[in-house]
Amino acid sequence: MATYIGNCADLIDWKKITAPLDDIVSDELYNADTMRLYENHFLNSTNQLSDFLKDQVATSSSQIDYNLFLIKEWSSKYRLDTIGFSLYRPGKHYDATVDNILIKLLGGNITTTSISRLDPGYNVPIHEDYTNIKEPNYDPNKKVCRYVIFITPPETGQFFTLGDECFHNIKIGEIYKWDRPQQLHCAANASYKINYLYHLQVEY
Numbered sequence: 043m044a045t046y047i048g049n050c051a052d053l054i055d056w057k058k059i060t061a062p063l064d065d066i067v068s069d070e071l072y073n074a075d076t077m078r079l080y081e082n083h084f085l086n087s088t089n090q091l092s093d094f095l096k097d098q099v100a101t102s103s104s105q106i107d108y109n110l111f112l113i114k115e116w117s118s119k120y121r122l123d124t125i126g127f128s129l130y131r132p133g134k135h136y137d138a139t140v141d142n143i144l145i146k147l148l149g150g151n152i153t154t155t156s157i158s159r160l161d162p163g164y165n166v167p168i169h170e171d172y173t174n175i176k177e178p179n180y181d182p183n184k185k186v187c188r189y190v191i192f193i194t195p196p197e198t199g200q201f202f203t204l205g206d207e208c209f210h211n212i213k214i215g216e217i218y219k220w221d222r223p224q225q226l227h228c229a230a231n232a233s234y235k236i237n238y239l240y241h242l243q244v245e246y
């Protein structure tokens with residue numbers, strides 16, 4: 043079971059953080075088109091890549107292999123055209139001081155944070171995230187924790203699952219620690235409003 047950490051709604055004005063994102067299209071957009079471009083680039087050596095996908099070319103070969111595995115899984119077992127989510131990054135799309143406030147609460151050192159966006163009618167199929175824990179040079183003495191924060195007001199029809207738990211109509215600002223960073227998770231948005239979640243990976 044995910045561990046309940048507390049609520050940060052009094053510390054961070056999440057509405058102020060997420061409202062401008064409604065009008066920003068992130069280059070880290072994952073949908074049927076971008077995933078096919080990615081697959082074609084690596085499997086068929088085409089060069090049609092967005093700037094974000096060009097950046098991805100520089101990532102580790104184990105990450106590329108994992109991404110290709112996931113795209114293959116999703117294309118064979120899922121409707122790719124129902125997938126559509128994007129990620130926003132601190133300092134680039136929203137105020138990075140959010141992380142300073144959160145780290146005072148959580149301790150440790152932040153390795154990655156992002157805001158995920160899921161528009162009405164889209165899903166994120168069940169998957170495990172790629173993390174640098176899988177890199178061969180990763181220090182096994184480091185303890186890595188993953189957190190999720192619910193940063194939009196409760197909205198019926200917005201679901202996030204982690205392991206066998208389902209989070210629905212969760213209060214804004216609620217923080218949960220995952221059991222482990224490699225847990226299976228998925229999300230769906232059957233509401234009429236955009237769903238945003240905050241994700242943190244922290245090293246101790």
Ligand SMILES: [Fe+2]
Binds near residue numbers: 169170171227
């Ligand atoms: Fe994920």
